[in-house]
Amino acid sequence: MSGPVPEVTALQEVYTQQSLLEQGVRWNKLLEKFQSLYGRSADFVARSPGRVNIIGEHIDYSLYSCLPMGITPDVIIAVSTELDGPSGDGSTYKLKLANLDDQRFPTREFDVKHGEVEIDATQHEWTNYFKAGLRGALQLLKKKHGADFKPKSMQVLMDGTVPAGGGLSSSAAFVSASALAVMIANGEKDVDKKDLTEVAIVSERAVGVNSGGMDQSASIFSEKDSALLVNFWPSLSARPVFFPKTSPELIFVIAQSFVTSNKQVTGPIHYNLRVVECSMAAAFLNAKLVPGTELPKDAGPLGVSLRGFHSNYFKDSKKSSAEQIAELIQLTKSTLSKEEGYTLEEVASAVGTTVDDIKSRFMSSFPVRGERFKLRQRALHVFTEAARVTDFMTLLEDKSHHTTSGDTAAYNQKLGDLMNETQDSCRELYECSCPEIDEICKIAREAGSYGSRLTGAGWGGCSVHLVPADKVESVKKAFHDKYYSKRNLSERDLEAAIVVSRPMNGSAVLQLN
Numbered sequence: 001m002s003g004p005v006p007e008v009t010a011l012q013e014v015y016t017q018q019s020l021l022e023q024g025v026r027w028n029k030l031l032e033k034f035q036s037l038y039g040r041s042a043d044f045v046a047r048s049p050g051r052v053n054i055i056g057e058h059i060d061y062s063l064y065s066c067l068p069m070g071i072t073p074d075v076i077i078a079v080s081t082e083l084d085g086p087s088g089d090g091s092t093y094k095l096k097l098a099n100l101d102d103q104r105f106p107t108r109e110f111d112v113k114h115g116e117v118e119i120d121a122t123q124h125e126w127t128n129y130f131k132a133g134l135r136g137a138l139q140l141l142k143k144k145h146g147a148d149f150k151p152k153s154m155q156v157l158m159d160g161t162v163p164a165g166g167g168l169s170s171s172a173a174f175v176s177a178s179a180l181a182v183m184i185a186n187g188e189k190d191v192d193k194k195d196l197t198e199v200a201i202v203s204e205r206a207v208g209v210n211s212g213g214m215d216q217s218a219s220i221f222s223e224k225d226s227a228l229l230v231n232f233w234p235s236l237s238a239r240p241v242f243f244p245k246t247s248p249e250l251i252f253v254i255a256q257s258f259v260t261s262n263k264q265v266t267g268p269i270h271y272n273l274r275v276v277e278c279s280m281a282a283a284f285l286n287a288k289l290v291p292g293t294e295l296p297k298d299a300g301p302l303g304v305s306l307r308g309f310h311s312n313y314f315k316d317s318k319k320s321s322a323e324q325i326a327e328l329i330q331l332t333k334s335t336l337s338k339e340e341g342y343t344l345e346e347v348a349s350a351v352g353t354t355v356d357d358i359k360s361r362f363m364s365s366f367p368v369r370g371e372r373f374k375l376r377q378r379a380l381h382v383f384t385e386a387a388r389v390t391d392f393m394t395l396l397e398d399k400s401h402h403t404t405s406g407d408t409a410a411y412n413q414k415l416g417d418l419m420n421e422t423q424d425s426c427r428e429l430y431e432c433s434c435p436e437i438d439e440i441c442k443i444a445r446e447a448g449s450y451g452s453r454l455t456g457a458g459w460g461g462c463s464v465h466l467v468p469a470d471k472v473e474s475v476k477k478a479f480h481d482k483y484y485s486k487r488n489l490s491e492r493d494l495e496a497a498i499v500v501s502r503p504m505n506g507s508a509v510l511q512l513n
């Protein structure tokens with residue numbers, strides 16, 4: 001389902017009827033402020049939304065499929081390019097970056113020399129995300145147009161409504177919208193969604209996170225009224241997946257925990273460490289179970305993945321993918337037997353190499369800290385989660401449920417059970433939940449949610465709940481009574497605490513003149 005990022009002419013094409021008024025006010029504010037800030041009107045606005053992941057958590061960077069959907073909160077970037085063309089020889093051009101929320105995100109100006117964008121990932125600075133998208137887009141443009149390519153100067157004003165550090169992928173929305181804005185500003189027509197996604201995935205790694213590709217795919221490819229199955233193996237592809245029209249309708253309720261996990265800070269002991277553990281597990285299993293073979297090089301952040309080991313192990317096998325995964329779960333239990341985790345020395349000896357080699361292969365691109373690497377638990381999470389995604393998809397695509405008759409409650413509960421199992425696995429095996437998220441899930445289930453779990457990286461952030469339409473109000477009330485009212489939250493936080501979003505469109509461009 002590739003093709004160009006759509007150009008829209010009206011906000012109706014981007015948002016739901018219910019949110020139009022509010023979004024109209026917001027877009028007008030953006031365009032008016034643009035005019036007053038830069039003394040001219042914007043040429044276009046690029047938009048990319050956040051996402052919620054329904055199932056398939058922490059397996060994208062192991063190159064297993066996941067099932068996210070685009071949501072209403074998004075990043076919108078207004079741009080003009082006409083003024084301040086490139087300097088005399090075209091080697092330097094100027095960027096002005098402002099944010100509607102200029103208290104929290106102060107305006108910056110910088111020069112880009114010879115198309116090189118410097119990013120200091122050690123600084124937690126909001127414009128880094130724009131620069132990441134800029135760098136990726138410029139690389140692509142240079143590749144396409146050759147050495148003569150001269151980027152345009154840009155004036156930029158952005159606004160983001162995806163809560164930062166909240167698991168709804170504010171970063172990917174920002175990077176994807178930025179890369180798109182740079183492509184359009186430089187005259188690209190019909191920006192290909194797959195090219196843009198690949199640029200955004202690689203770009204985001206420049207900000208210091210070893211991320212997989214789920215968020216950028218969801219932000220760019222999503223379509224109204226459907227979830228998105230994102231496959232990473234053997235290469236990136238995505239397709240819409242429709243939920244059965246059950247009665248009462250199934251709704252996704254997204255609830256913030258207000259525990260903020262900042263990957264730039266906690267990456268070395270959380271996110272980036274998990275990426276390393278999964279890649280080490282792949283190398284370990286490969287060395288033990290397919291000795292004498294190399295792990296195939298692939299698009300994972302560290303160049304090898306559990307999915308790569310999977311295909312190496314089952315080369316030419318006739319078994320179904322469900323049988324393969326079931327076997328991998330058993331093999332992981334017997335091969336990676338140490339519950340307490342492995343030291344670097346143990347990993348090196350199993351792989352048949354030195355500690356230095358392991359460090360340079362797995363621990364040199366991003367800082368990680370760890371004494372023992374829990375390869376067994378991480379691999380078991382990945383394989384069982386991959387199986388749950390398949391089971392979830394099988395349920396969704398079982399046409400007998402695409403009617404309003406039949407035992408919908410039992411069917412819905414099956415979907416919910418899979419989400420609940422994901423939460424258990426994230427808590428026990430992947431250790432990426434936190435007590436607050438566990439509590440929110442319990443509150444929701446007691447109030448009528450079929451399935452409740454963390455969404456996104458975890459260690460705080462957001463949770464997602466599968467709720468029948470007639471229980472949405474009681475679930476929301478339970479969150480307020482039993483969780484939010486016990487915390488000291490600002491008006492603004494409370495407003496953003498719960499999002500009830502339908503699946504929304506991905507990236508789009510609104511041309512203004």
Ligand code: NG1
Nearest residue numbers: 057058167169211212213214456457
């Ligand atoms: P968040 O933290 O929600 O943006 C991260 C990764 C995803 C994926 C999920 C876990 C980034 C940009 N995104 O999402 O690729 O691995 O965690 O499933 O790092």
Ligand code: MG
Nearest residue numbers: 169170171172
């Ligand atoms: Mg993110």
